[in-house]
Amino acid sequence: MRYETPETAKAAAKLLLGAKGPAKILAGGTDLLVQLRSGMKPPGLVVDIKHIPAMCAIKKERGGFRIGAAVPSAEMGEHAGLGKAWPGVVEAAGLIGSTQVQGRATVAGNLCNASPAADSVPAMVAAGAVARIVGPRKRRDIPVEKIATGPGKTSLKKGELVESIFLPKRPPRSGDAYLRFIPRTEMDIAAASAGVSLTLDRKGVCIDARVALGAVGPRVILVKRAAKALIGTRLEDVMGVLAEFGDALSDYQNICAAAARPIDDKRGTKEFRTHVVGVLARRAALIAYQRAGGK
Amino acid sequence: MTDRGATMTKRKFKVVGTRPLRPDGVDKVTGRARFGADISAPGMLHALILRSPHAHARIKSIDTSRAVKLPGVKAVVTRDDFKLPQREDLVDICRNVMAREKALYDGHAVAAVAAVSKAVAREALKRIKVEYKVLPHVTDVDAAMKPRAPILHRGLRTQGVEPKPDKASNVAERHEFGHGDVEKGFAEADIVIERSFKTEATHQGYIEPHACLASMGTDGQGDLWCCTQGHFMVRNVCAGLLGMEVSRLRVTASEIGGGFGGKTTVFIEPVALALSRKAGRPVKLVMSRDEVFRASGPTSSSSTDVKIGMDKNGRITAAEAVLRYQGGAFPGSPVQFGAMTAFACYDLANVRTVGYDVVTNRPKQAAYRAPGAPMAAFAIESVIDELAKKIGMDPLEFRLLNAARQGTKSSYGPTFGPIGLEATLKESKSHPHHLAPLGPNQGRGVACGFWFNFGGQTCVSLNISEDGTVCLSEGNPDIGGSRASMCLMAAEELGVPYEKVRTIIADTSALGYNEVTDGSRVTFAVGMATIKAARQAIEIMCARAAKIWDIPVEAVVWEDGYAKPAGANAGTFEPMSLAEIAESAASTGGPIAGHSEADADGAGVSFATHMVDVEVDPDTGKVTVLRYTVFQDAGKAVHPAYVEGQFQGGAAQGVGWAINEEYIYGEDGRLQNAGFLDYRIPVAPDLPMIDTVILEIPNPGHPYGVRGVGETSIVPPLAAIANAVSAAAGVRLTHLPMSPPRVLKAMMENEA
């Protein structure tokens, strides 16, 4: 196993492109080392991106934030401005594993590991985050929801890697939230999760929304119909409807539950995940609404 | 945290009952303490074990030739390297240590290699070719008892049934306990409740994986270092499996990183010895966490039917339970203990329990803290709770009405001496916890539990050094502070300060046989041996003083660390301290020591009552433990801080068992969650502080009144939590763990 520490993103891309066998990127290593441990054949090449200065920083850019691919989630939590603008994303990053794991784990790694249950991904999808991909020749920007194509699979081509994640500028009266369900209080993989980002008008009416569900399908699900159900409401209306088990089609929680395509496994049953993802989507929407200044 | 009932103890103690720092403490907070995997030897090889990926398969062939040829590989062993031992009790252990004709569970050892590095050993494992014929498997206890279930052992005939069966089955043995006329008792009942319960298998979850370092010479002598609850047991079993003379093998116990019963047998130690013998070099073998889950000994899963009848005043008229425990691939589940302990908390005229010991395609179970009792208590105490509610009686009151007391003929036979169940119930009734209000979606549960406590073979040696300090050698690995307790008891008896005594765990060549650290026996049995050894040393010291003073030995008494003339007639001599007598030992007859070799009898049984508050999220079924209080009889708390620790630890393990921990098997019979990520033991934010109330009802069988405390604390929690969750959720939960999907489903079905 060859171990390389390039100092530029392009150099990293070139190493990946030139690799003969399988090559892996090492950011926080909290997935890679577990895979190595569980008997995965060691890749011929490991490219450690933590020596690339641009990948190790959080920067303000056009009113938003650019998070380097090697920034550990603990650093995101310590960044005052980022936490204020995107509390849901920062909280999601802060739910990945333990304090120890957060000292290493990155949201870019979380994204590229392409687990459907990745904690930071529904939050980033709801946030409308954009991944900057660097290749041997050029860079390109794509929405984060286009990265994972299925469990463990990404749309990245050979020689490409995520350089940073961009969280855009927030309009006034915006808020986001992320919730996951785990059997314990900490240290588990989500059995279901939901990220919600909202923008309100001056009267507290929702004018923009994004709702993303995790761990209930082969990849994170962006539920446009759920967002549509929130837009034009003050949420309490929407929540009121579902509390009465009203019209299923207009029921936001039911829309979310209906959008879920979960499997039965050791972390939960289909029925459980379907029900709980709706509960989480409702609770997350309420938190996001409050954060946006809604009452 | 309060100490109650101390007034019941007649004896006044000077050091016993205080909370000094533990003697092994500094080593453990600085990283110096050496656990199983923390030692190495010159020329040492690293070993790994190849394990069956199948739940049940015939092993047609094992080809190790390509592994043997790999440079750096020094030894490979398979079933061909282990002869089946003569001793009947070792045959199944041998089969478990290395599979023979069949692999009986996912994780069953099939071959092992020793190589110059872990990397070479890993590569060598890949080169071993095993040809399997996969067979139908069964992992559930009820399924394994069905007539057409896949049979694990063709030769297995159910014991304890008449007439003797002539066909093989997976039921290894039937046990029955009880007295009175159960049918008559039920006929007299006004209300009868019958329910069935299930519990899933859990693992002890010690943080330190099994590890050992074996060194065998060509002269037939061997040394073994390992983490175990009983190195004498390891020595005897390994010697038996390797065909060695027992005294040729010396076993040294490392510090042990948790055991809870799971380190009371051998898994890797004979394999490391066999590899070392073949390679002629020391071999280190350390399990991975995955191996610990798949191939060490978790506890049984269970299925139990309970029927209890009472009259309209709440007095139980009859009680009956049928318990079915699967103990993995070989006979020996703790169902017998389950059947014995099930109704031990109650004073019953008519009681019967029947237990079935069942084999399945799972790893052979090992003891887990009060083995067999928690599952039985879960079933019985759930029904007790329901009976109390049925007649609107406080569940503590109901238990007091029916509680076992001194003189009660226990459901498993013996008549109880002085016991503390009533005291724990009364104490819990008046505790602030019992009176605190509950919020919405919250529930409170209580339950009682019982454990026998063991004594057994014990040998210690206590040496008085020339400067008046004391070295105590004992033979039971210290799993939770027992060295501190031994120092306290030796100091108490000798009349010296705690700091003057050092206790070590001696190797198997230094002492006579000591039974495993299990059954909550150590503070009781080793404590008693320590006291006896101290008394023997005192006799010698009195004799030395008599010699110096030139008076008869009967004229010397020992008080507070001094030899004194027994009275005015004995003469007037300045009392001699232990240190003074020790200093002159060389000229008064040589070294001074005390010994005790005995089979300790008289371990007092122990009871506890637990009280717990939970909240259930009605939308997700998630259970949060809000408050927890343990009330338990310790006889006499030698080191109260570590007694509290045992209470708290047992309760915490019970919380895990009740709410989230379970072995999850796939359709293929493979374990799905062999890691701490998905085998969910409680993490710090899962738990509240765990309050403890130590009661002290002296055990007449121990000079200080000590009762074992380590195991009783895991018996009540499953039921106490189930009773609390059932109250909060509005529906009776009968299947552990009460994981969110199970609780949510029960609530939804109840609503519908």
Next chain:
Amino acid sequence: MSSVAVSTTVNGDAVEVLCDTDETLLDVLRDRLDMTGTKEGCGTGDCGACSVMLDGRLVCSCLVLGVEAEGREVETIEGMAEGEKLHPLQQKFLEHAALQCGVCTPGFLVAAKALLEVNDDPSESEVRYWLAGNLCRCTGYDKIVRAVLDTAKDMRSA
């Protein structure tokens, strides 16, 4: 197997070590440097027994490659006491009987020290959540949490 020479600092001492590229920092500490105070409970980042500080940040050494330590500073349990003088946390763990078997203790101490460096007045809940990645199977956490809270209190008034 490709071996690499790694120059790093462990508890303030310069260390040169030859290790395989796929070896973890935990293996390097234990097997190459004989620093066995750091424990392996799982090897997958789920138990925290292998907690160390890497450039001032709390990590699981089982989830770090040994080669990543090049040019960086590693702190382990062996560096926590100053000579004969125990760190206040070590002392409080002893006084509170916050350990039974003691195998998780080094990880808890390293993690708790990291907490008190960023938060000198943590609530019970903050202590519990910070230590969620450190598993203890003996104590039920009660006495550990009390020891950490008590240390914080003493250190604040010192």
